[in-house]
Amino acid sequence: MSLDLIHLYEQMLRSRLFEEGVRTLWNEGLISGEMHLSLGEEAIVAGVVCQLEDGDAMALDHRGTAPLLMRGVGPVSLLRELLGRKDGLCAGQGGHMHLFSRKHLAASSGIVGASGPAGVGFALAAQHLRPGKLAVAFFGEGAVNQGMLLEAMNLAVVWKLPLVLVCKDNQWAITTPSSTVTGGTLTERAKGFGMPAIASDGIDVRAMWEAAREAIQRARNGDGPTFIHARCVHIEGHFLGDQLFRAARSPVKETMPLAGPLIKSIVTRQGVPLSERLHALTSVTRRIQDAAKDSSSVENDPVLRARRALSLDSGQLDALEEKVRSEIVSAVESALAD
C-alpha cells in the first residue's frame, strides 16, 4: 500500500464534516449527554485506519466516531446511534462512548485506559485465529497513567502480539495539564516495556501514515507491538461545551458566576497565606487561558494541513470537497428522517 494523500484528505474531511454535523445536532439538543469528538485527531486516525483491512480489529476509546467512519461504518447508522434511535448502529443503546461494530471488530469504551486491555485481547484472537491480522488500540495521553493500559503494554510485549498502540496526545487530561501529572516521557515509558516507540507529528497525516505503516508491518509480520506517540490539539477541548473553552471564548458570561466563590475563597479566614492563594488563583486562570489557546491555530488543524499539501488544481479540489460535503449533508438529512 502506498500513501494516497488525496484519499487520506478525503477521509479526514469526511470525518470533520460529519463531526461538525454532530456538533450542530448536539447544540440543537437532538443528541444528549456528553459528546467527545475526534476534531483535531483526524490525521492520527486516518493515518492508521486507512491502512487497516478486513479482519483487523480496533479497540477504541470515547472518541470512536472518526475511526468507525473511516473504517467503513455508514454515516447514517452512526448518526442514528447518536440520536438514540432504534435503527442506529447499536440500536440507540450505546451512544457515542459505547460504539460497537462486530462486523469491523471494533469496540469502544468510556473508561479511560480500557482500550489497552481490549487491544490485547483483539490481538490475541488475531494471533490465534487470523494470522497476519492485527489490532489497533487508540487512547489519549491521560490514559497512559492508567494501570490497566500499562499492564496491557507489558502483556502485548511478552506475548509478542500484533498490536499497534496509538497515543493521541493533546497534553490535557480533561482539565488537568498532563505534564503536571505525568512522569518521564511516554516514548521512553513504552520502550521500557521492550517495544519500539515512534514519535510522530499527529497533525501531519503523511507522518502519521508512515509511522503507522511501520507499526502495522511489524504487527503483520508477527514481530510484536509498537507504540506510536502522536501530538495533536482538540479543537473543541475535552468535549463539546468544555467549560475551560467556554470560559476562554466568552470570559464575561462564563466566568462571572465563578467570581463570587473565588473571591470568597481568597478572603475567608483560615487557610493558606494570601500569597499562596493568589498563586493558586493564577494557576486556575492560566488553565482557562491555556486550554483553548492552541485550538484555533490553522497550524494545528490536520485537515487544513493536509489540504495545503495536496497537489490538486482548484477544480479537482472543489469537486472532491463537494462530493464529500454532499454525502454528509444527505447523511444528516437521512438520519433525521423517519
Add this chain to the structure above:
Amino acid sequence: MRSMRFVDAIEDALAVAMAQDSRIVIFGEDVRMLRRNLFIRFGQRRVRDTPISEGAFVGAAVTAAMAGLRPVVEVMMVDFVGVAMDALLNHASKVETFSGGQWTAPLVVRAACGGGYSDGGQHEQSLWGWLAHIPGLTVVVPSTPADAGGLMFSALMHDGPVIYLEHKLLSADWLESLGAGGRQTVHFDVPADGAKGPAPDEWQPLPLGKAVLRRNGSDVTMLSVGVGVHRALEAAESLRERGIDAAVIDLRTVAPLDSELVIGSVSKTGRMLVIDEDYQGFGLSGELTAVTLEAGIAARYARVCTTGTIPYSWAEEFLVLPSKQRIVEAALRLLDR
C-alpha cells in the same frame, strides 16, 4: 437557616471541616478545577490533581488514611470506581477487621452517580447497593442540601471508609458540565427541593445509618435514596389525589441501613414499595425485603428499580430508570387498585 444549592452545601461543609482539621486533604482527577475554591483557600498541598490512575490514588488514600490523613478522593463518577475496586473491596473495607480492631482507614470516596441526562450506561450507574454489599464500607446518598452538607460533615469525622455519592440531577455543577454543556436546548427533570433548599447555618454531623421520614402515610411505605426520594414524593402527591396515603422514607445511608425505621413503618402500613435507581437484582431492594422478613413482618411488597443496563437513548432511559409513573402504577397494584 439559609438556602443553598446541593453542590454548594457539600463544598461549604468541606470548607468548614478543612478549616477545623488540617488532616483533611483532597485528591483526585481535575480537583484543582472542580474544587477550585478549596484549592485557592487551602493551597496546593491539600488539594492535589491526580493522573487518571484510580487504582493508585484510591489505594494510596487507604494507607494515607491509616497513617493519619483524612483523604477525600474524587473518582469523578462512581462508574469509574470499578477501576479502583481492589482498594475498596480488599483493603479499605477490611483494615479494621484484619488489624484486630486496632486500625481503620478513614477516607471519603466522593463520586457523582445516577442518570436522567442520557449519558449512557458507563456514566449513569448508581452502584450504592453493590458497594454496600461489602462489609466495612459506609455508603451515603443524600437527597437534600441539608443532608448533603451534614452527611459530608459526618463522613469526614467517621473513623472508617465512606463512599459519598452525589446524584448528578441534584449536583448542579455536574449536570451543567455533563448534561447541558452550556446548552439551552436540553432540559432535565431536576427535583427542585433536592437541588436547592434550606441548610443549617452551622453544619452538624448527621448520624450515619439514620433514615428520615419525609412524608407520613398509612397505606404504603415507600423507601428510597437520592433522586428516588423525590420521585417517590411526587408519586405520593399523585396517589393522594386518588385517596391513597403513602409514607416516604429517605434512607440517607444505604450502609448502615436504618432497619428500625423501615420495620416500624412497614409494620404499620403492611405495604412496602422500594424505589431504587440502582440495579434491581441482589441489591438494596432485596435487602430491605430481607430485613422486614427477618423482623417477622409479612408485608405486601413491590419495587421500582433500574432493570438492566441503562440505555443511551433518552426515551428508553426514561423507561428503565424509576419514574413517578412507574411508582404510581406499582403502588396502585399493591393496593389492588
